[in-house]
Amino acid sequence: MPNFFNTLDRPDVSLVGAASTTDLITTKVDGDTDPQLVINANGRIEFGGGAGAVDVALFRNGSAQLQTINDFVSEGNLICDVAGKGLRIKEGANARMGVATLVAGTVTVSNTSVTANTRIILSRSTTGGTTGDLSYTVSAGTSFTINSSSGTDTSTVVWLLTEPA
Structure with missing residues (x-):
């Protein structure tokens, strides 16, 4: 042995x-x-x-x-050091990322995961109608509304929900 x-x-x-x-x-x-x-x-x-x-x-x-199956917390950076790799977020009901289309310059997205502190990153992916500046309002635990300053904006908007740590 x-x-x-x-x-x-x-x-x-x-x-x-x-x-x-x-x-x-x-x-x-x-x-x-x-x-x-x-x-x-x-x-x-x-x-x-x-x-x-x-x-x-x-x-x-x-x-x-x-x-x-739980939260993952890092005290350092999250690094994706291979080209072509990155952050992937599942979309769907109550997801933290998705797509919405404005109708007459507004759209409400049902989402129970939004909080009073949720920060929403918006980007127009397809231009439609007369575009305006994008903004949002949150109804915590229920939904958020994406608004355009143009009442004839029919653009497709991609959104990402984040929370402050």
Whole structure:
């Protein structure tokens, strides 16, 4: 049997779980009732505060992507350092990005994710009618309205919702 401490240049330790959800490694601080770190056999890494169930997870979602089911906070920059890669945001009901078409210079977008602090970035993607300056108003938890200073503006507008940190 090799001495592990003399073979650190090659891994001689392997943990095998009976099922993908088997906990291979669990750590907790003395006195904690629950784990602060769990590594499952499928590679899922779960984190908790030690006084309740784990509440954050980081895992492979099946197609060369790392996923979390919770918020991801960075104390540094988010860097996309490969040309052609960047930020991708899902569109749809109550999404944070989308497209709307002005009718007589206005359109209301139903969206329950907007808050009183939501900042909306607007850009005209297709010009229609007589264009005007774009602005918006928010009804927190309900919708936002995109307005043009021209009552005959029928442009298509793309929008992005952001929140201050």
